[in-house]
Amino acid sequence: MATIEEIPAVPPTDPGALSGRRARGLFRAGLRAHTAGWAAGYAQANLVAVPREVAYDLLLFAQRNPKAVPVLDVGDPGGVTTTLAPDADLRTDLPAYQVWRDGEPVDEITDATPHWRDDLVAFLVGCSFTFERGLLEAGVPVRHLEEGVNDPMYVTTVPCRPAGRLAGPLVVSMRPVPAPLVARAVQITARFPAVHGAPVHVGDPAALGISDLAVPDFGDAVTVGSDVPMFWACGVTVQAVVRASRLEFAITHSPGHMFVTDTPDATFQT
Amino acid sequence: MATIEEIPAVPPTDPGALSGRRARGLFRAGLRAHTAGWAAGYAQANLVAVPREVAYDLLLFAQRNPKAVPVLDVGDPGGVTTTLAPDADLRTDLPAYQVWRDGEPVDEITDATPHWRDDLVAFLVGCSFTFERGLLEAGVPVRHLEEGVNDPMYVTTVPCRPAGRLAGPLVVSMRPVPAPLVARAVQITARFPAVHGAPVHVGDPAALGISDLAVPDFGDAVTVGSDVPMFWACGVTVQAVVRASRLEFAITHSPGHMFVTDTPDATFQT
Numbered sequence: 001m002a003t004i005e006e007i008p009a010v011p012p013t014d015p016g017a018l019s020g021r022r023a024r025g026l027f028r029a030g031l032r033a034h035t036a037g038w039a040a041g042y043a044q045a046n047l048v049a050v051p052r053e054v055a056y057d058l059l060l061f062a063q064r065n066p067k068a069v070p071v072l073d074v075g076d077p078g079g080v081t082t083t084l085a086p087d088a089d090l091r092t093d094l095p096a097y098q099v100w101r102d103g104e105p106v107d108e109i110t111d112a113t114p115h116w117r118d119d120l121v122a123f124l125v126g127c128s129f130t131f132e133r134g135l136l137e138a139g140v141p142v143r144h145l146e147e148g149v150n151d152p153m154y155v156t157t158v159p160c161r162p163a164g165r166l167a168g169p170l171v172v173s174m175r176p177v178p179a180p181l182v183a184r185a186v187q188i189t190a191r192f193p194a195v196h197g198a199p200v201h202v203g204d205p206a207a208l209g210i211s212d213l214a215v216p217d218f219g220d221a222v223t224v225g226s227d228v229p230m231f232w233a234c235g236v237t238v239q240a241v242v243r244a245s246r247l248e249f250a251i252t253h254s255p256g257h258m259f260v261t262d263t264p265d266a267t268f269q270t
Numbered sequence: 271m272a273t274i275e276e277i278p279a280v281p282p283t284d285p286g287a288l289s290g291r292r293a294r295g296l297f298r299a300g301l302r303a304h305t306a307g308w309a310a311g312y313a314q315a316n317l318v319a320v321p322r323e324v325a326y327d328l329l330l331f332a333q334r335n336p337k338a339v340p341v342l343d344v345g346d347p348g349g350v351t352t353t354l355a356p357d358a359d360l361r362t363d364l365p366a367y368q369v370w371r372d373g374e375p376v377d378e379i380t381d382a383t384p385h386w387r388d389d390l391v392a393f394l395v396g397c398s399f400t401f402e403r404g405l406l407e408a409g410v411p412v413r414h415l416e417e418g419v420n421d422p423m424y425v426t427t428v429p430c431r432p433a434g435r436l437a438g439p440l441v442v443s444m445r446p447v448p449a450p451l452v453a454r455a456v457q458i459t460a461r462f463p464a465v466h467g468a469p470v471h472v473g474d475p476a477a478l479g480i481s482d483l484a485v486p487d488f489g490d491a492v493t494v495g496s497d498v499p500m501f502w503a504c505g506v507t508v509q510a511v512v513r514a515s516r517l518e519f520a521i522t523h524s525p526g527h528m529f530v531t532d533t534p535d536a537t538f539q540t
Contacts, residue, residue, distance in 0.1 A: 056326035059333065063341050071333050193463070193540065270463065270540065 016040040020085060023260040024093040032095050032110050034150040034219075034256035040133050043195065043265050044258035045072055045084060046125040046235030047094060048242070049251045052077045055121040057164030061241065062125070064161040068170055068237040070126040070194045072268075078118040084261035091116050096254035098239070103246035105239075112251050120251065125235040126195035127258050128173050130265050131188065135175075140185045143176050143222040150256035151175070152216035153234050157209025158200075160237065168241035171217070172200060172208065173234040176227035185230055194268040201231040218255035286310040290355060293530040294363040302365050302380050304420040304489075304526035310403050313465065313535050314528035315342055315354060316395040316505030317364060318512070319521040322347045325391040327434030331511065332395070334431040338440055338507040340396040340464045342538075348388040354531035361386050366524035368509070373516035375509075382521050390521065395505040396465035397528050398443050400535050401458065405445075410455045413446050413492040420526035421445070422486035423504050427479025428470075430507065438511035441487070442470060442478065443504040446497035455500055464538040471501040488525035 009029035012018060020042040023035070035044055050058055062069035073082045080090045091113045099107040099115050132142045144151040151173050158170040177185045182202060190198035205213055213229060214221045218236055242250045253259060279299035282288060290312040293305070305314055320328055332339035343352045350360045361383045369377040369385050379385070402412050414421040421443050428440040447455045452472060460468035475483055483499060484491045488506055512520045523529060
């Protein structure tokens with residue numbers, strides 16, 4: 001088996017069949033791809049690294065908004081490792097990063113090493129990709145997987161509960177589900193509270209301030225048709241908060257380009 | 271109806287029938303009693319207030335040890351209120367407090383007002399009293415309620431995962447359950463992850479380093495007989511951590527003398 005260092009950065013023919021470690025190897029080698037459907041069975045996570053002086057406010061924000069920001073792991077200042085994938089390097093093993101200054105994304109990169117700082121605290125936040133295998137196994141279709149795109153995400157008009165200097169709107173991911181399967185989709189995802197859990201909203205996009213499902217704020221549009229749009233709290237809420245709070249510095253994953261862990265999905269099932 | 275200020279500090283004949291607000295009124299008036307079985311249907315919480323400079327480590331400790339320290343609310347520095355009971359004053363409305371200096375309990379009081387500081391951050395942590403009504407309704411006996419005493423709590427030899435300067439052993443509460451009802455007790459309590467959830471251990475006290483169930487470290491011994499001892503993570507873990515970490519200052523509730531909220535138990539049921 002090739003070591004991670006030797007893996008060439010070419011797209012795999014079957015990304016769902018990869019291990020988490022193998023997927024990270026491709027990203028470390030420079031491959032850039034959204035991770036929906038990758039490494040089936042392994043949990044995926046949002047990354048946000050903030051200066052130590054903001055870490056308390058972010059942890060408190062997470063405590064106050066657990067559906068949007070379910071924290072899976074928090075590193076030590078300057079640390080680049082995580083219990084979720086012990087051999088991973090958080091600076092290199094994600095497919096794409098955003099660098100934020102004064103609340104604006106100023107750079108999009110595949111290697112965050114030059115930007116990492118000794119005072120950064122890395123938060124890994126649950127991602128709803130983690131429960132999609134459970135949906136599929138229960139017969140609930142996942143449209144963006146069917147269509148081979150990133151999931152659609154929307155900034156809502158629903159405010160999160162602020163914490164210290166952090167405030168901002170809830171961001172949601174959307175999956176259209178046939179009406180007879182809506183209840184099943186609620187039941188399945190409710191079993192995964194650490195990766196956003198049950199939906200925050202079912203139907204009526206307007207009530208969340210979403211005017212057009214065909215124009216997501218992040219990710220790709222998917223076909224809705226006569227299905228019911230179901231909305232789950234999304235870890236990209238943190239990016240919206242970084243922006244709204246004009247945080248002076250942060251490094252995050254790029255939406256949909258997640259950290260693929262070695263931790264089985266089932267670990268987060270209650 | 272008497273206002274809270276006018277309530278005399280006499281023990282009620284039926285503490286289970288009180289509202290959370292009424293129970294707090296008695297404690298504010300000076301009554302001292304453990305709260306097992308009080309204000310049925312209302313959640314109870316552990317209190318720990320620590321200096322702002324330690325708050326991040328405590329919040330991180332909670333994230334890393336969610337079964338022992340399920341955080342329900344965190345106040346602002348100096349704040350004495352909580353969303354769990356909007357008209358409550360955290361300095362006066364608990365039946366008994368412990369004041370800690372350099373990791374040792376130096377005072378046990380019914381009014382913490384003279385000791386409160388502007389830099390204290392109050393954490394309210396879920397308490398397993400909250401799921402006891404669910405156990406009773408499902409036909410699972412709760413021995414310490416039958417015997418009219420505080421629940422037995424034990425310091426184990428199981429270390430928690432440290433966070434910053436905080437480390438210490440897991441503390442558990444114990445309920446003896448008849449063997450045919452053990453599975454039901456697991457199922458019921460697993461539905462309440464925010465108040466310690468499923469047991470951390472069932473049977474064999476020795477595996478937790480508990481040499482004699484008849485000698486709890488906190489609370490009262492109860493009759494075990496031929497029942498199976500079931501152990502749930504306990505919020506008193508925080509007191510054990512305050513001690514083991516030799517924290518310079520903290521104010522906590524006294525074990526078993528909880529904060530009675532206005533928040534229904536069912537709020538915490540998943």
